[in-house]
Amino acid sequence: MNDQLIKNLSTELKIKPEYIKNVLSMLSENSTVPFIARYRKEQTGGLDETQIKKIEDEYRYLENLEKRKDEVIRLIEEQKMLTKDLKADILKQTELARVEDLYRPFRQKRKTRATEAVRKGLKPLFELMLKQDISESDLEKEAEKYLNEEVSNVEDALSGAYDIYAEHISDNAQYRKVILREIKNSSLLISTKKKNAEDEQKVFEIYYDYSEAVKNIPPHRTLALNRGEKMNILTLKFEHNMQRIEGYLSSKVINEKSKIAKKLNTVIEDSLKRLILPSLEREVRNGMTEIGESHAVNIFEENLKSLLLQPPLKKHMILGVDPAFRTGCKLAVINPSGTFIDKNVIYPHMPVNKKKQSEKIMLDMIKKHNISLVAIGNGTASRETEEFVSELINNNNLDLPFIIVNEAGASVYSASEVAREEFPDFQVEERSAVSIARRVQDPLSELVKIDPKSIGVGQYQHDVNQKNLSEALDFVVETVVNQVGVDVNTASYTLLEHVAGLSPQISKNIVAFREENKGIHKRTDLKKVPRLGPKTFEQCVGFLRIIDGKEPLDQTEIHPEQYKNAKKLLETIGSSIEEIGTDDIKMKLEKLDQRAFAEENDIGLPTLEDMVKSLIAPLRDIRDQYDTPLLKSDVLELRDLKPGMKLSGTVRNVTDFGAFVDVGVGQDGLVHISQLSNRFVKHPLDVVSSGDIVEVTVMDIEIHKKRISLTMKKQ
Incomplete structure (x- = not known):
């Protein structure tokens, strides 16, 4: 170190x-x-x-x-x-x-014009030029001495020497540093549409004739320009202050008494245009791209974190619906533990159009399983299915809310090996219906089964380094899973493998062990799991909870290495271990002199503070501090919206330029960054996160373009 x-x-x-x-x-x-x-x-x-x-x-x-x-x-x-x-x-x-x-x-150079000139024996001629005390005519006479089989005339000899000189200038680190700074501070990036380029949707229209100072281009615009260039729609080039750059190099390269200043200015121009500028332009573009990618990854991380931390809707019997027209809407029932109970398929829409039969099937399932929430995927036929469900609820006077679920990535999960293992006899769409229901009941447990890149909360996610993106998103998932904690007796192996220290194989071993032993009854049982050694146990055990186990402390965030201190603490305040989580123990702990106890028992104050929180609320869940999803009981359509209408909505995605909010009309509305707050907003993430419930006002509706403009400003 x-x-x-x-x-x-x-x-x-x-x-x-x-x-x-x-x-x-x-x-x-x-x-x-x-x-x-x-x-x-x-x-x-x-x-x-x-x-x-x-x-x-x-x-x-x-x-x-x-x-x-x-x-x-x-x-x-x-x-x-x-x-x-x-x-x-x-x-x-x-x-x-x-x-x-x-x-x-x-550096050992590859074959260049300069290295070829050196090979031909022209380096001494360049060194003569370097002194600048020889006239042009004398230089030409001197060049005659270097004619050989490969250098047939004076012009070729001088040209070779100029090439060596141009590379010599290009190799100067100080020159490059100054010119790089000049490009970053003063140069423009110009974008034009390529001749005959196809851009039917006019996605890149604003960049057909665009220029902006390099230093002012925001990260998301860099990625948009890169994409347009990659798709052969845009041509990008730099515009530099050549007079200033050439003037700087001339002042450094040409001395006051130079007799070949005119020739050297030509060499400088060649060095710049052929060697220095292309190299530094690549470096600047790479730097801009790196910043743009890093920024895009950060936004994706924040959106994913917010999505994973959405509070679970516990204690519900949920009916999940995967909407479709021709193949029918797949239905799946799960109980409050997420266990699959029942499934069916209905055809309420064209072309089959068995609406009455569909109503009966769905109503029977609702009553049979005492359904308390309907979860509808937001994919194809979602709008029509939402209307069908709302009508069924109203016609039968049911006190039954429903929720629209973002099903991004559900199809990826449904066709995955994990889904096939869970439901080997199900159709892909039937697995989707189960996943949609589980996304509402416990978003974290379900979403960890899907590649984070498929969840649909990124910006320019396909334009960034995929390895860096995957590593960043995996880190977010790991962080959230461990912050929330995992019930070791109900977690899937796909959730367990994100727990600190656990590999996919050890996670599968834990599931197999609990099935063989009818559950894991105390944390120390984990030591018996194959391949789960002492170091792994130390790393993972604090994040694995055992509810209603043999050791009450196993349900808390307290690490077993601190159980002795936790029991000493309970003894000090005169409480038993069975009282953890009660109002009585809360009152006693609030009166505790934590600093004194920490010093007396050689325990760190931060560790003691966490211990106290766990004894007061052993089953605390950090997700409880976030907004719960919006439940609906009626349906709005795009044509129902009017400027000035106030609505509640759920933030679906946050980008550099604003936030997309689901207000329940089948089309997300945009709250532009300028409309997020009455105060100046540097970035939308400073105000909102994915999953937030927000109050918005409709500003404008373009029905033919399916665009909704919203504001969060206080009127």
């Missing part, structure tokens, strides 16, 4: 060096991020999962940077060209690209 890197990281992240050192040490010992965040707060100063992951990623980058610096120094030293100043310059760099710039003159 490099103390200097830790010091640098401490300055950058504004985190104490000892906390960073402790985090890195624990990670090196195979401790997981969720475990460190939850159960090692004293060693980290209470860092959360995101901060711990940031430490891990940044330290790895700095390590790789130092390795590359050492390698570059070694490679230059081997050429016996390493100077004290150059070494110092390499060592002080904080970006890999700048290290590569310093190495550029010494």
Whole structure:
């Protein structure tokens, strides 16, 4: 572990060096991020999962940077060209690209015009030019000395020397640094439509004749431009202040007494247009793309986190409906535990149109299973199915709410190996109906079965690095699952494998073990699960809850390593372990001098604070602090909306330019960023998250375009 890197990281992240050192040490010992965040707060100063992951990623980058610096120094030293100043310059760099710039003159080059000129023996002619004390006529005479089988005339000799000079200028790290800064600060990016390009939906219309300063282009626009270019609709190019850039290079390359200034200006122009600018433009575009991708991934992360943290609708018998026209609406009933109970199919729509029969089948299922909530997928035929269900409820005077469920990714789950294992004899659509019902009952447990990229809450998700996106989203899922906790006796292996320390195989072993033993009755039973060793047990056990087990503390977030202290705490306040979660124990713990108890029992104050919270509310669920989904009892249509109408809605997706809100008309409305609040909003995520219940006012409706403009501003 490099103390200097830790010091640098401490300055950058504004985190104490000892906390960073402790985090890195624990990670090196195979401790997981969720475990460190939850159960090692004293060693980290209470860092959360995101901060711990940031430490891990940044330290790895700095390590790789130092390795590359050492390698570059070694490679230059081997050429016996390493100077004290150059070494110092390499060592002080904080970006890999700048290290590569310093190495550029010494790198073994592929075949270039300059390397070919050197091979032909023209380097001495370039070195003569470098002194700039020879006239053009004398230079031409000197060039005659370098004619050979491959260099047939003076023009070829001079041309080769110019090529070497152009590359020499291009290899100068300082020149590149200044010009790069100039591009970032002053250059424009120009976008035009390609001739004969097909853009039927005019998706990229605003970029057909567009220009903007590089420094002002927002991340989402970068990705949009990249996509248009990739689809051969747009042509992108830079517009630079060439007078300033050429003026700068001339002042650096051409000395006051130069006798070949005119020739050198031509060399400078060639070096810029052929070598420097294309290279730096690529670097700028890559940097913009990297920022754009990182930003898009962050938005996806926030949306996914909000979606996974939606509160479960517990204690409901739910009828899930997967709408369709020709193949019929698939129905599936699940009980409050998520267990499948019954299924059927109805044909209330054209072309089959068996509406009366469909009503009878659905009504019978509602009454037979005492259904308390209907969940309708928002895919094809959703609107018509919603009307059918609403009419059935009203005609039969049922006190039965329904909810529209975003079924993005349901088809992915339904065709997956996980779904086939759960319901081997079901049709794909029947599995979807079960999944739709479960998404309402416990969104987290159901959504973890699906690739996060298929859940439909991203922006430009197909335009970003898929490996980075997958890693980021997997981290979000892991963080949320561990923050919520898992009932080890009901969780699927797909949910268990996201628990800290658990692999897919160990998760399957846990499910097999509980089936063989008719449940897991205490946390220590997990030690008997095949391949679940001491380190894995330490990492996972605090996140696995056992409800109504033999040890009351097993239902809490308290780690078994602290059970002794927890029992001592109960003894101190005069309560029994059976009283945890009662009002009486809450009153006693509120009077406790926590600092004194912590000091007397050698327990960290953060750990004690978490222990107290768990004893007061052993089954607490962080999802309870979020808005519960909106339930409906009637149907609105797009044509029912009028400007000025006030509605409640659910935020479905958040983008850079605003939030899409489901107001129950089958088409999400857009609250533009300028309409999110009466105050200035830097980014929509500062105001709303996916799953939020918000009050909106209709501003405008374009029925033919299916566009709804909404505002959240207070009127």
